[in-house]
Amino acid sequence: MPPRRWQADRGFALVGALVLLAVLATLVITLAPVEVLSLTGSNERETQRQLAHLVEAATGSAKKKTYGFVGDVGRLPKSLEELNATGGTHTLCDGSWDPSVVTYHTVDGSTDHRGHAPMGWNGPYIRRFFSAGDYLVDSWGQTLRYTCPESTKPDTDPITGGVALTTRTGQITSAGPDGVFDTADDLTSDEFFDRGNVLMTVRVGQSQATPQNLVVTLFYPANGEQTSVTSTPVTIETETGSEKLIPFGSVPAGIRFVQIDVGANTLFFNIVWDANIGNAMLYLVPQAGGGGGRGG
Numbered sequence: 391m392p393p394r395r396w397q398a399d400r401g402f403a404l405v406g407a408l409v410l411l412a413v414l415a416t417l418v419i420t421l422a423p424v425e426v427l428s429l430t431g432s433n434e435r436e437t438q439r440q441l442a443h444l445v446e447a448a449t450g451s452a453k454k455k456t457y458g459f460v461g462d463v464g465r466l467p468k469s470l471e472e473l474n475a476t477g478g479t480h481t482l483c484d485g486s487w488d489p490s491v492v493t494y495h496t497v498d499g500s501t502d503h504r505g506h507a508p509m510g511w512n513g514p515y516i517r518r519f520f521s522a523g524d525y526l527v528d529s530w531g532q533t534l535r536y537t538c539p540e541s542t543k544p545d546t547d548p549i550t551g552g553v554a555l556t557t558r559t560g561q562i563t564s565a566g567p568d569g570v571f572d573t574a575d576d577l578t579s580d581e582f583f584d585r586g587n588v589l590m591t592v593r594v595g596q597s598q599a600t601p602q603n604l605v606v607t608l609f610y611p612a613n614g615e616q617t618s619v620t621s622t623p624v625t626i627e628t629e630t631g632s633e634k635l636i637p638f639g640s641v642p643a644g645i646r647f648v649q650i651d652v653g654a655n656t657l658f659f660n661i662v663w664d665a666n667i668g669n670a671m672l673y674l675v676p677q678a679g680g681g682g683g684r685g686g
Contacts, residue, residue, distance in 0.1 A: 433529035434577060437564045441579035444525065444534075444562055447473050447515035449582045449643060455662075461644030462512045463491055464611035466538050466558045466584040470526055474514040483538035483560070492614040503609070503616050505647035505660055510614035528564040528577070535563045535571060545639075553639035557585050585642045588663060592650060593633040594626060601625045602653035606636045609647040626652070 448467055450458035459467050467473050468489055469480035476491055494512040496503050503509060516525050527533050543555045560582045566575035592604060606621040621636045641663060648659040 433567070437528045437530075437566075437577050440525065440528065441534075441562050441564065441577065444470065444473070444516075445560075445579050445582050447517075448560060449584075457644040459511075459513070459515050460584050460642055462494065462508070462510060462611065463614045464509070464584075464617075464642040464644075465489065465613065466560050466582075468538075470534065470536050470562070472513075474516050474525070476511055476513075481533075481536070483536045484540065484558070487538075487540075489613050494614075498616055503647075504618075504649065505609070505658065507609065507616075507645065507647050507660075509611035509616055528566075530565075530567060530569060532565050532569050535565075537561055537563075553587050553637040555585075555587050556640045557583050559583055583643075585640045586663075588638045588641045590636040590638070590648075591633050592626065592636060592652075594630055601627055603651075604634055604636075605651045607649040607651075608638050608641065609649070610642050610644070612642075 446456075446458060448458050449460045450456040459473060466483070468482055468484075468487060470483075471478060471480045472491075476493075480488070482488055492510045494508055494510040496506050496508045538558045538560045540556065540558045542557075545552055545554045562579040563571065564577040565571045566573070566577050568575055588608070590606060592606065602625070603623055604621075604626045605623050607618050608620075609616060609618045611617070619638060619641075621638070624634050624636075626632055626634050643663055646661050646663050648661055650657040650659070
């Protein structure tokens with residue numbers, strides 16, 4: 391008889407163990423989707439932070455008063471790799487568009503840049519969070535896609551202030567959890583731009599004896615090399631408050647140097663220009679007989 395009681399007890403123990411295993415299995419099955427959703431949400435948040443950091447590396451942050459790759463070089467990076475190195479392999483953002491770049495400098499030969507403004511590649515621009523090529527892939531290990539098509543708005547477009555605007559529009563995309571681009575779960579950065587149109591208003595600060603000839607020259611980098619554009623000469627009237635609108639098309643974002651020649655006087659300004667805000671109206675107020683002024 392005792393053996394039968396032992397066998398019965400063993401049977402109850404086995405049933406109890408099976409019930410416990412069933413409960414654990416149910417808990418695992420119930421909790422597993424929650425864990426997957428939590429991991430997916432974490433990856434999405436981390437990838438969105440990564441995309442924002444890459445955009446900041448390319449164009450800077452107005453809040454932080456930085457201008458990134460565009461501020462130094464005068465164009466969008468041709469690849470995400472160019473944010474960290476000028477050499478090596480580049481996955482080009484727009485077909486065969488493959489411009490060169492020079493390194494950071496303030497002197498061209500024996501000639502200083504106007505305003506001693508530094509220009510040229512001054513990377514790496516990816517300075518935190520990522521190492522080696524980690525910034526090129528999202529949180530799921532998939533390579534990011536970067537595009538930068540060029541477009542031109544004609545001078546008949548009122549948005550451009552009567553001057554044609556040629557710009558590139560950058561955007562960085564993660565394929566998201568499913569690893570397939572152009573599906574509903576893709577994650578994309580905000581669009582970002584390398585240049586815009588600047589409309590400068592030059593206003594007379596003090597009355598002058600006779601109307602003055604006015605010429606404005608704007609200096610900025612092109613592939614890291616200093617270049618400039620000069621306005622068509624105009625005549626500005628003598629009364630205080632008289633003003634002229636001077637448009638410049640397709641100016642790269644960043645700290646830019648301006649030279650204003652008014653009659654026999656030459657004035658100099660540094661201006662801050664953010665292409666991501668669209669057109670800018672900059673008031674430059676020369677004082678008669680002086681060599682300085684202010685930007686606003």
